[in-house]
Amino acid sequence: MAGLIRTGAITVGERMPSVRQLSKLENVSISTVTAAYHLLEEQGWIAVRPKSGYYVRRQVRDSLEVPSTSEIQSRPVLATTSQLVMDVQREISKPNAVSFSRAIPATDFPITRHLERTYTRLSRMRKHLGIGHTNPVGPYELRQQIAHHAVDAGVAISPASIVTTAGCLNAMGLCLQVLTQPGDVVAVESPCYYGILQLIEAYGLKAVEIPVHHQTGLSLGALKLAMEQWPIKVVLSVSSFSNPLGCSIPDERKKELVLLLEQYQVPLIEDDIYGDLYFGRRRTRAIKAFDTQGLVLLCSSLSKTIDPQLRVGWILSERYYQELLHRKFLNMLSTPILPQLVSAEILSQGIYERHLRHAREAYQYRYRHLVDLVSEHFPTTTKISRPQGGIVAWFELPKHVDATELYHYGRKHDVLIAPGEMFSLNKQYQHCFRLNYSARWTPEKEKAIEKLGQWVAARCST
Template structure:
């Protein structure tokens, strides 16, 4: 079930006006009703209407004209087409982007670089002072100030708070169902080792997070990339055909705000995917690391929401929401709990008590939800501004995804633009991007890239996007003139 909290009245008004702008009931250049008129006609206070208009301004949907009023801007999501549904080969991919991934990761070492390439919250978006207070509280409350080993399954208070938190999207967890891990990728690693063996085939989205590709190859797995829609995620018909071949041992999906293209599976697709996997007795590892970063009023469900057989191994962490360096994650492994617990005992023995306790405290006292509200709002506003900048500065024909949460935009350029070349040219100006080649084991996505909107919006950041767009335009133009 979904626990829904009604937004503030000014947000309700802003959302309704935004829908009219997106649906083009209110068109670019239209004048909005005056603040006084809305107050009079709808019985609202001046402060409520003014706040609603300020909110729409921050979303780059309306603008103020001196002595004239509020007017609708051109909605950027209407100006750019969505990237095409991917069409990977039905054979296992063999190309590995390891060198490129390593190169992009090294960009972090130079503080001069603008990191559009890496998806994580900027320090400005994190409650660092409150986290530090939480550490002091944790040291005072834990036995031996947190220097002792904790049980292999993990901090019981943290597991209980996670179970309470997950009730909002329909999970019926108890603390006994969860095992803590060192982040989400560690949870996925345990899950893969628990349900597969070297030589098995894993089915994933395409494009896919490069960390999952590298992990799968390191475990000796064959990777089958499935067609994926930039809005609705994995193509269900393609999944049906793949499962019918009886070659798939396990599936791994990012069901909400996929990395890199930002897609989200609708509820009916999640239900259908779980039903299909139960029919074929194929486990599903679900990476829901971005699920709490939704831009709508309600947290989306997960595939785990509809799991009745225990075949879904649900993985998550606070690495994208609260504290990447804390390395606090968890897995709800369903019927594979004993195998995962054994693997954790072999590979880690226990999790870090101090950071686990801090996250437990944040969940328990409501600080996590308060922080998330601010983070979600910042990321939403960023996504609008980034899309607007891409529409303004990138070459004609550019396509961009329209994520409803998370950190990422998937940008599809003209096929004449090789984004590895673009990356190399951009780095000369200290601009780091993630070329599309990083997100596949096949010969595809050479003209695509992933951009993170996890950096605070500033005028200098906008100039970097303008520079990036100019470079892409120049590459496209040079290619056209050589034909």
């Protein structure tokens, strides 16, 4: 059915065959047809109209294509991130601008008010000032809740193997400090979240970029080839709903990845910060769920599910626990206690799970609306990723269109995006950019997408 919609055999707005009609036509059960329609609805092909049936919602753009492993000639390079990254960060606070550049969650959910009330109540009830430095490991009640929540990702771990941090990027930085020395080679995804590239630069490391498939994530073939050729000390991966593509490594491939790590005895730092924001029927398992030798260090936080202002993150690691704890002590002694206590209480209540269900539904709808707007205002040569979760989408323009020029154009017109060149050390995504779709759509935001589309259309026609 998706193929018929893609080729135009069934057009936008056309009514799909009824469940009973299709059941008889294909000689399958009604439950099978219903399940298929639900899947098409999840993927954005169709929409249900109460008491009327299913209708074609839109024609989805072709999936992004990425170069094959053999086409990407990657060798270790000293990480040097562009000044453009800092320029984009400074523009974040630009007044009256419509910002799609930050990978931050929406603030229009009820949990925001609950978070504010919890902060107020605990600041009065729990002593958090005048107590000196707290234990660097983090409060037990938070680590207990993190361990409990990790079960959803297939990870069974003791609170005694968890170190709390000041967010996920801080967690990954501590892991890199433990696992590497300046000049070491690390493997990163390509495209890769620019914050990870900045960490690599800060620690004087060299990076090998491993291509990422828009549906199945990190190329295991390319990673194996890199491990054979270079002395890779650690692999970094956003395994579930990567930033910026939104793709996820299937569970079977995660098993293969762990076997590869074990074969070469190379640790992996797993960024699982988007893992709870899935669009499917269940949460994907973390890479660490398949780890039996302690080679996977899982990092995460509440920055993408609730609010980055919490600055509460964590590392799950049995094998490197003592080294991580010592490194945290050297870096910051400890982290503020009040945000950790607030986070522990939020995680212990049913409101967090309700919030996640609400957020997943909202983000999936908001992504679909983004695709509708892009289909209306961008030229047909534009490609957009199909995230399986998370809050960002990746755009690919024709090769001759410079997305960094689009960024500068948007900035002048108070529309902010994240240009693709920030997501690689090899400058191979000059024609790409990333947008965040988490916030509620408004006429101003829709007009901003139209403005970007007009610029791209003008460039494509020249």
